[in-house]
Amino acid sequence: MFSWLSCVLVASTLLAQSAGPVIVVETAKGTFEFETYPGDAPKTVAHVIDLVKRGFYDGQRIHRAIPGFVAQWGDPRSRDAALEGDWGRGSGASSGTPIGVAEMTKKRTHTKGAVAMAHPGNPALADSQLYVTLADRPELNRNYTVFGRVIAGEDVPARLERGDVIRKMSVKE
Secondary structure: OOHHHHHHHHHHHHHHOOOOOEEEEEOOOEEEEEOOOOOOOHHHHHHHHHHOOOOOOOOEEEEEOOOOEEEEEOOOOHHOOHHHHHOOOOOOOOOOOOOOOOOOOOOOOOOOOOEOOOOOHHHHOOOOOEEEEEEOOOOHHHOOOOOEEEEEOOOHHHHOOOOEEEEEEEEEO
């Protein structure tokens, strides 16, 4: 029979396995953090963490901000205001290395604060564009890989507007 302490230890172990590295996003409107789920989306988490550590997102701008829907970034061309008409679109709107797999689960859904990967029509082609949902968006479930959830600064993503700068992203280890 399990004791109370055994139950707590098992629950703690399960929670520790479900959440991975935390990514810190410093923006023009404040800082927020999101935890990642390497147990559910290992290739997606590894890919995004690699991009963060290489400084890929630093200096980019929010290229899509729809109140009550999403705040999205990840297009390296968004650093150049002269290219604003193309932000978020086409093959140049990524790192150039798709993740190559779709890691969608029924467990991770598009609740408010979910962090997921945008893609050009095929989830396996997701690359560098990611978004935060600003409200529960169940219509997105099983179409996009949710690989994280905002855990601090929850009010910041909703304040972001198109053109706001992502000053720096880093991994809290």
